[in-house]
Amino acid sequence: MASVDDLLEDLEHAIGQGNGARRETTLHRVTGLLLGDIDVLTDEQIDIFDVVLVRLTRAIEARARAELARRLAPIPRAPIELVRTLVHDEIDVARPLLELSQRLTDSDLIGVAISKGAEHMRVIAGRHRLSAPVSDVLATRGDLPVLQTLAANRTARISPRGAAILIEQAFGDGDLRGLLAQRADLPGAQVLRLFDLAHAGAWRNLAPAVPADKQVLLEQALERSTRRLRAIIAGTLDYSDALDTIGAIELGRPIDEADVRGFAQAVRAEETICAIASCARLPLDAVERLFSVPGSQLLLVVARAMNWSFDTLEALLDLQNPDAMRPHLRKQTADRYSDLSRETAEAVMTFLRRDGTVAPPPTARNRMSPGGQPVPPYPQDPARLVRFNRTPNG
Numbered sequence: 056m057a058s059v060d061d062l063l064e065d066l067e068h069a070i071g072q073g074n075g076a077r078r079e080t081t082l083h084r085v086t087g088l089l090l091g092d093i094d095v096l097t098d099e100q101i102d103i104f105d106v107v108l109v110r111l112t113r114a115i116e117a118r119a120r121a122e123l124a125r126r127l128a129p130i131p132r133a134p135i136e137l138v139r140t141l142v143h144d145e146i147d148v149a150r151p152l153l154e155l156s157q158r159l160t161d162s163d164l165i166g167v168a169i170s171k172g173a174e175h176m177r178v179i180a181g182r183h184r185l186s187a188p189v190s191d192v193l194a195t196r197g198d199l200p201v202l203q204t205l206a207a208n209r210t211a212r213i214s215p216r217g218a219a220i221l222i223e224q225a226f227g228d229g230d231l232r233g234l235l236a237q238r239a240d241l242p243g244a245q246v247l248r249l250f251d252l253a254h255a256g257a258w259r260n261l262a263p264a265v266p267a268d269k270q271v272l273l274e275q276a277l278e279r280s281t282r283r284l285r286a287i288i289a290g291t292l293d294y295s296d297a298l299d300t301i302g303a304i305e306l307g308r309p310i311d312e313a314d315v316r317g318f319a320q321a322v323r324a325e326e327t328i329c330a331i332a333s334c335a336r337l338p339l340d341a342v343e344r345l346f347s348v349p350g351s352q353l354l355l356v357v358a359r360a361m362n363w364s365f366d367t368l369e370a371l372l373d374l375q376n377p378d379a380m381r382p383h384l385r386k387q388t389a390d391r392y393s394d395l396s397r398e399t400a401e402a403v404m405t406f407l408r409r410d411g412t413v414a415p416p417p418t419a420r421n422r423m424s425p426g427g428q429p430v431p432p433y434p435q436d437p438a439r440l441v442r443f444n445r446t447p448n449g
Contacts, residue, residue, distance in 0.1 A: 079119050082111055086123060093132055105134030112140065121148045128155040142167050146174040153178040164189045173198045180204040185211035194220040199228060206234035213240065236347075294339065297325035301333055310334055312363050319370035327374060335361055335404070346375045355392055359400035365392055 089096075089104045096104075112120050124141045127133040128151035138158045142149045152159070153167065153175065165188065168176050176197050179189065181204050193205050194217040202224055205211055213221070218241050225231040235241065304310060310333040318326040328342045335342075335357055345354050354375065358368040372388065373380050380388070 078111065078115050082108075082115055082119055082123065085111065086126060089134075090126065090130065093130060096132075101132060101134055105136045108134060108137045109140055112137070117145060117148060120144060121151075124148050125151045128152050131157050133158050139163060142175075143171065146178070149175060150178050154182060161186050161188050165192050168192045168196060173201055176201045177204050180211070181208055183210050187212040187214040187217065190214065191217040191220075194224075199224070199231070203228075203231055203234060206231055206238065209238070213238070294325055294329060297323075297329045300326055301329045305333070312361065312367055315363070316367040316370050319367070319374045322374060324374065327371070331357070331371075345371075352391075355388075355395055356400045356403050359392065359395045359397055360404045362397060365389055368392060 085104065085107055089101075089108070093101075108123070112123065120141060124144075127138060127141070133156060135158050138152055138156055142152050142156075142159065142163065149167070149171075153164075164179055164182070164185075168179055168189070169192065176193055177200055179185070180193050180197065180201050185205075185208060190205060190211050190213050193201055194213075197205065202221055205213075206221060218235075221231070221235060222241075225235055301310060304314060310330050312334070315327060315330045315334060318330055324346070328339060328346070331337065331342045331345070332339050337357070345357065354371050355368065358371065368388075369380055369385070
């Protein structure tokens, strides 16, 4: 490796007397020496390169600084002061380091979020394994695209405080509500708040088109749907009566599509969930999730795999979210459903079954509750027990 004295001498000449081309040539030489020996350099030697490169970046164009940042971004031992300098540069320079550099601490990222603009925050919001303190700062200071990027980042940790800020900001943005609803790490109370916001949003969208004498009925319908969804999320649905209803039907025949559609149209959430679980061989908690994630496409997949009509799918989507089947959305959904091949949907279901996430139907002998505990298939009378090859004593 060239001596440090030679590097410093070249640097002084490039900065003091050289033109832009000479400075870039020196930059490439110094960077090449650093990266070529980075694995064997001591921390003290890397510190010397740090001083050299920080000084050189002050005298080169943004294009050259951006190239330097790109080369340094994946390097675990990149010179720390150089990295800190470049992340405060314009966004094209800072982006690769903000996305990838392991040298940046939470304090570094928070400093950038506070001192720079929305573009820098948006890149930070998409960073892998973002910590809760950084997420809190982004939630507090970020604009809507920053919040959407943060909500979409499944590896970002979000504290209860950060979640509360995001959810309140979601009041006026359905896309942000949808992204937050898909996260599995939000506190239960915060998820319930999302449904309150969805209720309010549906009221704002629908009320102007409803005659004044019908608005009480609209509010009652929205409240009923919201209450059902809140119960699904909170895990407070009681399946005992629904399982009895499904069991009584199955004494005479299997549960079919007409049952699913009828329960959904009657806004009987528990019976609808149990009926789908029986038909599609999905566990109850998996079917619950079909209804608890606004905008989820899985209902379309399950319906297509079961070869159900669009009328049945429409009833299920209306139970999931009364606002989902407004005229312009209905046409889009119908087109998506028509384009979804049954072969594709069945392949997804096959994968789920092979992956072990699909359970036997809840009408089988090993029926399980959402909490994973066996529950009796129906009240224990002999006629029902015989159907499952069991006796009152066995």
